[in-house]
Amino acid sequence: MTQDLKVPWEEDPGDLYENAPCGYLTTLPDGTIVKVNATFLTWTGYERTSLVGHRRFRDLLGPGDKIYHETHYAPLLSMQDEVHEVAFDLECADGRRLPILVNSVLGRDQNGLPRVIRTTIFNATERRGYEKELLAARRAAEASERRVRVLQQIVADLAAAPTEAEVADAVVRAPGPAFGASSATVWLVDPDRDQLTAIAGTESAGLTRDDIPRDSSRAIAEVARRGDLHVIGSVEEAEEHFPELAATMLRSRRGTMVLLPLTSASADEPSVVEVLGVLGFDFTEQRELSDSELRVVRLLGHQAGQALDRARLYDDARRREIRATFLAETTRSLEVLPRLTPRARRLIERMVPEIAEWASVRLQVGPAGLLADAGGPAPDPERLTERITEVVASGEAQLTDKGPDSDCAVLPLVANGKVLGTLSLRMAPGRRTASAETVFLTDLADRAGLALENARLYEQERAIARTLQRSLLAADMPSDPRFAVETHYQAAAHDLEVGGDWFDAFMITPDKLAVVVGDVVGRGIDAATTMGQLRSAIRALATAEAGPARLLERLDRFVERVESARMATVAYAEVDLATNEMTYACAGHLPPLLTEPGGSPRYLLDARSGALGSRAGRNARLEHRIRLSAGSRLLLYTDGLIERRTRRIDAGFEVLARAYAGRRDAPLPGLTAGLADFLVGRDHADDVCLLCLSLGTEEKLERAIGADPVQIALLRKDLRGWLVSHGIDDESTQAVLLACSEAVANAIEHGYRDNPFGIVEVVARVLPESIEVCVRDQGNWPATAADVSRGRGMQLIRQVMDHVEFDRGEGTTVTMRRTRREAR
Incomplete structure (x- = not known):
């Protein structure tokens, strides 16, 4: 129991x-x-x-x-x-x-x-406390886990961000999901300009985003200098330390603000922490960050700093690659232009706007120097000139300056230890400063100096070659009222060597004229020497009795002793000025082109044989005789005028004939130069040599010129020769020239003011008692010029001419007469 x-x-x-x-x-x-x-x-x-x-x-x-x-x-x-x-x-x-x-x-x-x-x-008081603690711990754990997930995602984003801008975009997204921040902004340290630049921020960012000098007293600069985390809990706390930040907090109704330095170990001294930027974020109300949150904040700053350091290394490597590519491409683009001025302009075109906002090249060449610039606005000219003078004298670059042009750099262009000039530039906005680009700009100036010096030497050698070339050509053409000779020589555009093309005209006897155009095989001093020997030989062998065929036979024997003259070509003609008979022969040369008054141009294809010393075919040389009308024009030329690799020679002959026919009534002065410019331009690979002979005195001078005031001077020269050949006295000649020039100028100014392709026709006759000149245009004169007959130009014409008529029918015709002195 x-x-x-x-x-x-x-x-x-x-x-x-x-x-x-x-x-x-x-x-x-x-x-x-x-x-x-x-x-x-x-x-x-x-x-x-x-x-x-x-x-x-x-x-x-x-x-x-x-x-x-x-x-x-x-x-x-x-x-x-x-x-x-x-x-x-x-x-x-x-x-x-x-x-x-x-x-x-x-x-x-x-x-x-x-x-x-x-x-x-x-x-349940203690139990409720336990529950609250458990709930708080659970919420803290959940927040910590959320922050860790956000941080992990940010770290992944940072690892995939290759540039500073992308790193900043990733960092600025972190404070919101990680800490519940309302806005965020990232400033990066710009060591070139010694400032902090706002590079990224959320749309609701309340912090100022303007550039901040690193020595500023503002909160952002203070954090960047000290490298310490700043948490400003209230407006009162901000007012005590950073008044400008307190104003921002009041204006934007912000609570707590956090300023976090973005740090990384220095590459030179790993124990030294380097601040690469600052992250600022804030909350809409006051907020106390826990120790765990602060640890995450500091970890974020360290991770972001490492990413920025890596991005800067990447940016530097990419920038060096871009700069190397730019230098290589610039060097290649300069090499394709042999001339100095185009090279200087190409250099400027390459730099603006890719590298610089404004750039200028000044070279100490020639009496006036050379200047090429582009972009704008240009710096203060007086200050720039002063700096250029200093750089030329010292040979040292000036990468910065005081005042508004602080980012304008002036670098010497040096070649062979000599300063040729200067390269001045202002870096484009948003790019690195000139001092930060020292290595690149120095390399660019060195390459540009060498390229410009090579172009200068090229032009110098080219000028020497052309001087030698022209010295070997015939100097003064013979002058006689019975004929006129116009010549033109144009050297190959890209060749420094002396060519073998040449022309000559000389009097064999007082009544016999010889004209010749030749081409020696090859280029250089040997070809030039041979050209001079051939020209001298022709002058020595030409006699009144010999004739073209016999002269060529003698030249064949001459080239047996001068091997370099073998295979040279020659077009040679002798004109009897008393009878207007011409005898010509071609030794392997292109056929002469003849145009007679009222006729179409035709090639003279007779009397052809092989080149000098060719020993090809028959040994006997041929010649052919024709009679020329007064006013006939004979054109001799070399193959550079018509031969092209892209077309057959027959097409070249057709083009020349059409161009020559179109200039049949053009003044002889300027005719050969105009043909060369039309057919080959200025960029050609072979020498061009032309000789045009105008034979006899035309009874009536008929010319048609384009509506270009430049043509008036050529017309005056042609008209003067025609008047002299007719024995017109000097006083009458000057009067006719003045009146004709005024009438043509009126026709161009009033009749063809809107038509640059208009044609002005001029007809001059020598009458028994006077000289008559008619100037006709088909233009539409404006109403303001309807009474031009009373203008100053017509008053001048009436003063020097004895009779003037003004006809406004189809177009406008001005007829002027001047009484000959002998007839008075």
Whole structure:
């Protein structure tokens, strides 16, 4: 039989109820309290008399718990007759809230009707504290996990960001999801300009994004200098240390602000931390960051700094690659232009705007030097000239300057230890400064100096070659009223060597003229020497009795002793000025082109034989004689005028004939130069040599010139020769020339003001008692020029001419006459 254990004292049931470790309540079914123990009264501070019979249990609950009591607690108790561990906040007598856990049992009578409710109440204060701590810890863990995930994503983004701008874009996205920041901005340190530049920011960023000097007193600059994390918790704290930041916080209604340095170990000294930028982010209200958050913030700054360091290395490598490519391409583009001025302009074109906003090249060549510039706006000219003078004198580059042109650099262009000139430039906006690009700009100036010096030497040698070439050509052409000679020589555009093309005209006897055009095989000094020997030989061998065929036979024997003259070609003609008969012969040369008054141009294809010393075919040389009309023009030329690799020689002959026919009525002065310019231009690979002979005195001079004032001078020269050949006195000649020039100028100015392709026709006749000149155009004169017959030009014409008529029919015709002195 089991014996009951007894305590050493007697337990009083009443005392057990009153002082139990939990509160006891007994209430009626409506909740009215009918019994309460002392424990409950001690916890809540109520008096027993104030509760029993006066208060219901629900009256002791807070507003929210009363609703829960009605909607959950009471219905569950009614259905289940008991409820367990229901949490409520009990309002104590002094207004405190006491967290409790409630267990209730509903007692019923014999009929099953509710009779009494017995409730036990447990103090849940410590439990609630534990729960809050657990909840806070859980939330902190979740926030930490969220921050770690954000940080991991940012680290991944940073690893994939190759440039500083992309790194900044990744960093500025972190504070929002990681810490709940409302906005963020990233400033990067620009060591070239010694400033911090805002490079990225969220749309709602409240921090200023202008450039900040590193020595500034502003908060961003302070963080960059010290490398310390700054957390500004309130406007008051900001006002104490950074007034300008306080103003920003007030203006943008910001709370806490965080300024985080983006750091990396220095490449030179790993123990030294280098600040590469600053991340600033803020919150809409005051916020205290936990220690774990601050650790994550610092870790973010370190990771971002390492990414920036890597991006800068990448940017430097890419920049060096781009610069190397630019230098190589610039060198190649300069090499294709042999001339000095085009090379200088090409250099400027390469630099602006790819490298510089403005650039200029000044070379100390020639009496006036050379200047090429582009871009704008240009620096102060006086200051720039002063700096250029200093650089030329010292040979040292000036990469910076004081004042508004601080980023304007002046570099010497040096070749063979001599300063040729200077390269001046202003770096384009947003690019690195000139001082930061020292190596690149120095290399560019060195390459440009060498390229420009090579072009200068090329032009110098080319000028020497051309001087030698022209010295070997015939100097003064013979002058005689019975004929006129016009010549033109054009050297190959890209060749420094002396060519073998040449022309000559000389009097064999007072009545016999010789004209010749030849081409020696090869180029260089040997060809030039041979050309001079051939020209001298022809002059020595030409006699009144020999004739062209015999002269060529003698030249064949001459080239047997002068091997370099072998295979030279010659077109040679002798003109009897008394009879206007011409005898000609061609030794392997292109056929002469003849045009007679009223006729079409035709090639003289007779009297052809092989080149000098060719020993090909028959040994006897041929010649052919024709009679020329007064006013005939004979054109001798070399193969450079018509031969092209892209077309057959027949096509070249056709082009020359058409061009020559179109200039049949053009003044002889300028005719050969115009043909050369039309057929070959200025960029050609072979020498061009032309000689045009105008034979006899035309009874009537008929010319048609384009509506170009430059043509008036050529017409005057042609008209002067024609008047002299007719024996017109000097006074009348000057009067006719002046009147004709004024009339042609009026026709161009008024008749063809809007038509540069108009033609002015000039016809001059020598009448028995006067000289008559008619100037005709087909232009449409404006109303303001309708009374031009009373203008200053016509007044001048009337002063020097004896008779003037002005006809406004189809076009405008001015007829002028001057009485010959002999007829007065």
